[in-house]
Amino acid sequence: MSNGKPGHSGDIARYLQRSTRGLWGRQRRELRQELRGHLEARCQELRLAGLTPAEAIRHTLRELGQPEQVSLGMAQVYLLPQMARVTAIGALMICTAFLAITTGSRGFAQVQGYQPLFALPAGPYTYLDTQSLQGELLKAGVAVSGHPQRPVLTFTGQPNPVVVKIGADEDNQTPFVTRALLRDYATGKTYLDANTLAQSLLKAGLDVRVQGWQNPELQVGTLKVKLGTAAQPVDAYNLYSLALSPLVQQVGLPSAYSAKWGGVDLYSTHTLPPTLTQAQPDGVYALVSVMRAVRPEVSGQPRPLVLAFDLARPAADGRLTFALPYDLAALRLSSTVADLQQDARRLTDPAQWRDYASTNAPAHALLLRLSGSLTTGAANTPTFNLVPASGLSIGEQ
Amino acid sequence: MEPNLLKGHLDLILLAILEGGPMYGLEISKQAQVDTDGYFDLRVGSLYPALHRLELAGAIDGEFRPAPRGGAPVKTYWLTDDGRTLLARKRQEFRTFSTHLQALGRPYE
Numbered sequence A: 001m002s003n004g005k006p007g008h009s010g011d012i013a014r015y016l017q018r019s020t021r022g023l024w025g026r027q028r029r030e031l032r033q034e035l036r037g038h039l040e041a042r043c044q045e046l047r048l049a050g051l052t053p054a055e056a057i058r059h060t061l062r063e064l065g066q067p068e069q070v071s072l073g074m075a076q077v078y079l080l081p082q083m084a085r086v087t088a089i090g091a092l093m094i095c096t097a098f099l100a101i102t103t104g105s106r107g108f109a110q111v112q113g114y115q116p117l118f119a120l121p122a123g124p125y126t127y128l129d130t131q132s133l134q135g136e137l138l139k140a141g142v143a144v145s146g147h148p149q150r151p152v153l154t155f156t157g158q159p160n161p162v163v164v165k166i167g168a169d170e171d172n173q174t175p176f177v178t179r180a181l182l183r184d185y186a187t188g189k190t191y192l193d194a195n196t197l198a199q200s201l202l203k204a205g206l207d208v209r210v211q212g213w214q215n216p217e218l219q220v221g222t223l224k225v226k227l228g229t230a231a232q233p234v235d236a237y238n239l240y241s242l243a244l245s246p247l248v249q250q251v252g253l254p255s256a257y258s259a260k261w262g263g264v265d266l267y268s269t270h271t272l273p274p275t276l277t278q279a280q281p282d283g284v285y286a287l288v289s290v291m292r293a294v295r296p297e298v299s300g301q302p303r304p305l306v307l308a309f310d311l312a313r314p315a316a317d318g319r320l321t322f323a324l325p326y327d328l329a330a331l332r333l334s335s336t337v338a339d340l341q342q343d344a345r346r347l348t349d350p351a352q353w354r355d356y357a358s359t360n361a362p363a364h365a366l367l368l369r370l371s372g373s374l375t376t377g378a379a380n381t382p383t384f385n386l387v388p389a390s391g392l393s394i395g396e397q
Numbered sequence B: 001m002e003p004n005l006l007k008g009h010l011d012l013i014l015l016a017i018l019e020g021g022p023m024y025g026l027e028i029s030k031q032a033q034v035d036t037d038g039y040f041d042l043r044v045g046s047l048y049p050a051l052h053r054l055e056l057a058g059a060i061d062g063e064f065r066p067a068p069r070g071g072a073p074v075k076t077y078w079l080t081d082d083g084r085t086l087l088a089r090k091r092q093e094f095r096t097f098s099t100h101l102q103a104l105g106r107p108y109e
Helices: A005-019 A023-047 A052-063 A067-078 A084-103 A130-137 A194-203 A237-251 A336-346 B002-010 B010-018 B025-035 B043-055 B081-102
Strands: A108-111 A127-129 A144-147 A152-153 A181-185 A189-193 A208-211 A217-220 A223-227 A256-258 A267-272 A284-292 A306-311 A321-326 A330-334 A362-372 A385-388 A389-396 B061-064 B074-079
Touching: A005 A052, A023 A067, A023 A362, A023 B074, A067 B043, A127 A194, A130 B025, A152 A256, A181 A256, A181 A321, A189 A194, A189 A306, A194 A208, A194 A217, A194 A223, A194 A237, A194 B002, A223 A237, A223 B074, A237 A256, A237 A284, A237 A306, A237 A336, A237 A362, A284 A321, A284 A336, A306 A321, A330 A336, A336 A362, B002 B010, B010 B025, B010 B043, B010 B061, B010 B074, B025 B043, B025 B074, B043 B061
Parallel strands: A108 A223, A256 A306, A330 A362
Antiparallel strands: A127 A189, A144 A152, A181 A189, A208 A217, A217 A223, A267 A321, A284 A306, A284 A362, A330 A389, A362 A385, B061 B074
16 A cells, blocks of 8 residues: 555654654664554554554554653653762762862863763753863862752852752652753763753852853853863853843743754744844854744643744854744844833734734844853843844745 | 653552563553553653663563564563562552541542
8 A cells, every 4th residue: 555655654763763862772772663563563453443554653653642752751761860869969069169169269170071972852951071070170178068959059258058950859759860960871971061050150149151162161250161172072052042041031031942952953044144243253143032932831831932042153254144943934133122022012912923923024033242241230241232233034944 | 640640650550560461562551541441541751761760670671572463573571570579569658658648638528
């Protein structure tokens, strides 16, 4: 039978590919084989019940649900530590050493990033190798209190204790740590998310700055830490995204969202010419706009509004290219935050949803130049400056 | 059924089903539905990660076997001795929990 078969076997291949994403080697092959066994057995049952092969495949895939639920579940089994306590303490030691140094001596340390042997589901995470962090930084001992998965750090010169939220259940009911801290079973190494670390430092009122892009420098107080090595690079994309938090608040949205965190390669790509942006060669720029989140946080709930963004550095010819979520096809460049606030109000009306960000009703977008400072507050260098821009941008899809 | 309730008792549910004999994933999820008149709906997204976790923990063991009607082989799981001990302990824990919960009052009577 040939009714739609190639398309449907393609669907199966895609399902198996997506549901086993994040695993590698033998684990991946075996899970793929196992799910294929399940799928084929179910299809056969349905065919015996009278469905055509194509219908049986469609029905089975519907029953299986989102492949990401499998891959995320498996990531928790294989990639996140079962020995959460041990690794949480490991990560904690880094933070304490880090803080100890920021309060006193100057230092320069180099920290390995993470070239994953497996592909994790996409998300706003940048991993730092805890061991090399320790190797470079653990030169001072600091007292630690609190739960291992929610350590509280008290250090000299800072009146307020720092809470490093690893994000695991505080009552330790689950054996899984969140994605802020993970363990690569292949090498036994543990990795801490750079943004989790940076956010803990920011919360404690420390001055945090990022400089550069590939293997950036993270500056905390007077301490400079080089993130990434040639063999284990770190990219500053996620760290820079923290600079958008004042704008997220100002527009009144719950969070920022990059299409690059979505795990789906569907973008509206907006390219802005140098005549428009006057981009500085070493600058880091953001294009931001308001949209409804791609997925609701809880299925069945309405999709919340988010500040969609992408970050870019100018190409050799000065152009800036931003990959925004697919829905943001038509953008009207603006220079005032009020325009984004107005879009957020517009989107509370479901009648606006269909045409929003189409050429009939473009969404407003702001072009920002990021300063590298991640510390918010009136007394600090602003985390970004608005670049005056106007005109319409139609994204390539 | 409330998803969190299912999640919290997934190990107990899977071990109890496998007590009946070796089974592969699809059979396990169907068995859960049949035994509970559809109350337990074990989705693939929670079923397989849980099976792999129990296998890593040594409570169950598994191997690929030929599928009953041909086609790709299926991975069949069975309880290990450790799994039987774990099942007994989980049952006891659940009984204790449920006894205490009932002692809290019977608002629906």
